[in-house]
Amino acid sequence: MRFRGKLVDIGCIQHFSRVTSTVSKLAKNCVLRLTRDKLYFILSEKAVSGEVQIWCELTQSHFFDEYAMEGLSREDANEIYLDLIPENLVKALRSSQSAKWVKLKLTKKQTPCLSVEVSLPSLTGHDRLVVHDIPVNVIPKRLWDEFEEPELPKFDVNICMPHWKLLRNIVDKMKNLSNFVVISANGSGELRLMVETDMASVSTHFRDLTNATWNKDDDGMDTRADSPALDPQQFVEARVDIRKFAQFLAGQQVNPYKIICNIVHNTTLHFFMLHEDVSLQYFMPVVQS
Incomplete structure (x- = not known):
């Protein structure tokens, strides 16, 4: 599995930061689903447990200048599901408000991580690179059905x-x-x-x-x-x-x-x-x- 995305436009960087901040205020944990065309932040808990359900959908081309991902297979499982704490992503993006670019990458450290690289300008003329490694759990394909879009009832x-x-x-x-x-x-x-x-x-x-x-x-x-x-x-x-x-x-x-x-x-x-x-x-x- 591979994933790499790069945001260059400062408006897109700030907008993406606001989206992740909104999700973090609604959910302590969530699933980040990556597909070729879209990203999803998902919280899927049974309503009877007293928890909420969240389905947040972003079109990747509206945010990323570069975007490449490869799931388990290109045919029937070209998706990636990551369990993460959205607040960690918010903290990683806080330094990006004046960034030249931001990269998100799926990496393997001691554990799987979503690495956030932020390129910041400096007074010396040399860019500074700040890297945040966010631990994630890769969700196996057999559990993907638990994170489908909620079915909408017929509303009154x-x-x-x-x-x-x-x-x-x-x-x-x-x-x-x-x-x-x-x-x-x-x-x-x-x-x-x-x-x-x-x-x-x-x-x-x-x-x-x-x-x-x-x-x-x-x-x-x-x-x-x-x-x-x-x-x-x-x-x-x-x-x-x-x-x-x-x-x-x-x-x-x-x-x-x-x-x-x-x-x-x-x-x-x-x-x-x-x-x-x-x-x-x-x-x-x-x-x-």
Whole structure:
């Protein structure tokens, strides 16, 4: 197995750093899947265990000036799966904000490593090369099925959320009142966040939002005015850990242009974050009242 990628454009280097930072704030461990055309950061835990699921997808040509990889075989297994701690990758990239280039390589030290080489300018005119070796575990092919893209259910409602910074400020105040938040929406562009205590119920309402459906095959987003299955005025809801929701909002570093909230009533809460060259799916476990 071999992998080597080089980022030269400083904008691409910084953007890649922001993506890895977002993932690191959502997952302590993850799997980095490398294919010929894309990179994926994956966290696949069963929702019943109280953990989240993450599927972050990047098109390699939008980031890398040079990219070469070779998996177990070129025919049926031309992929590489690496188990790593994303925070280690974030630390390795912190010195790259003024880098001339950054290289990522799969290397063999005492253990398999994802080596990050950063070329930095200096006052003497001689470039400095900083190398970080991040220990990784290579996942065997027999386990790859555990890291497939999460299957999407038929959602009761889909809605485009307000700007994540506005939501973050609201949720940060709400989490001082309760451990849980009920997120509800309908097919008429209304979204509601509500927390309850023994003394009171506090809610925030948003109106005139856009209902949306995501066509995965076309890798695009279509908007429409009504809910896909229910009376447009009927709210569907999901109750979740408010700290996990706050963590999701606080972790956004890539400034997505759209976040879609998808709900199966009292069963599933799914967020789909869209950027020009990054998409991130985030499943949050629902807590029954």
